[in-house]
Each structure stands twice: as structure tokens, then as C-alpha cells.
Amino acid sequence: MAEVDRDTTEAILEERLAELRRTRTAMRRESEGGTSGEVAHLDNHPADEGTETHERELEVTTGIFLDEEERRIDEARRALAAGTYGTCTACGAQIPSARLAAVPEAVRCLDCQRHFEGLHSQHHSLRTES
Numbered sequence: 469m470a471e472v473d474r475d476t477t478e479a480i481l482e483e484r485l486a487e488l489r490r491t492r493t494a495m496r497r498e499s500e501g502g503t504s505g506e507v508a509h510l511d512n513h514p515a516d517e518g519t520e521t522h523e524r525e526l527e528v529t530t531g532i533f534l535d536e537e538e539r540r541i542d543e544a545r546r547a548l549a550a551g552t553y554g555t556c557t558a559c560g561a562q563i564p565s566a567r568l569a570a571v572p573e574a575v576r577c578l579d580c581q582r583h584f585e586g587l588h589s590q591h592h593s594l595r596t597e598s
């Protein structure tokens with residue numbers, strides 16, 4: 469098994485998680501300010517409503533992305549704690565260290581990840597319909 473610096477990896481994952489939560493908090497604060505601000509209602513043209521709806525949809529999509537990212541990081545941290553980090557959870561193969569350096573929250577090798585995302589995107593196909 470390739471050497472994985474557990475402390476360093478854990479610190480990287482913690483940092484990514486903290487960043488994720490900052491993004492989420494900033495997003496929430498922004499959307500709250502946008503809907504309750506009285507100034508926004510002064511020029512409430514019908515055209516603006518469409519833009520607002522679009523922005524809200526974008527926010528929901530970003531929220532889903534953030535949730536998934538958080539779940540992946542959580543999974544990687546569990547693997548790290550269990551000592552299985554660096555090993556593909558699907559096929560048991562060693563995940564190349566270059567991949568782990570680029571994607572520290574990776575818990576699958578590239579082949580399994582592609583397969584997993586393929587199944588996953590079918591699940592969420594409703595989301596891309598417009």
C-alpha cells in the first residue's frame with residue numbers, strides 16, 4: 469500500500485469541508501438579503517421575476533452540488549479513519565497517488581468513479597430537463 473500521510477490528508481479534507489460550509493453560508497446569506505430587502509421591491513418589473521426564478525434554480529443546483537461534495541469528503545474521512553483510504557471502495561484497487569493529490573476526497577478509482585457517476589446522473593436526470 470502506498471504511503472498516505474494521514475494527518476496531511478485529513479487537514480486537506482477538513483479545509484475543503486470548511487470552505488464548502490463557508491460557501492453555503494455565504495450563499496444562504498445572499499439569498500436571504502435578496503428576498504427581504506425592501507429596495508428590491510421598488511422596481512419590481514415582470515422581467516425581474518424571471519431572472520429571480522432563474523437565480524433561485526441555480527442556487528438549488530449549487531446546493532445539491534455542495535451536498536454531494538460534502539458527502540464525498542465525509543466518505544473520504546471515514547475511509548481515512550478506517551485505514552482504507554487510498555483503496556477503491558468499489559473494486560479494491562489502489563487509487564493512484566496522483567489522483568488522490570488532485571482529488572483528495574476520491575474514494576474510488578477513476579473507472580469505478582465514472583461508472584458510479586453514470587448511475588448517479590441517470591438518477592438525477594430530472595434535474596437537467598428544461
Ligand SMILES: [Zn+2]
Nearest residue numbers: 556559577580
Ligand atoms: Zn475501482
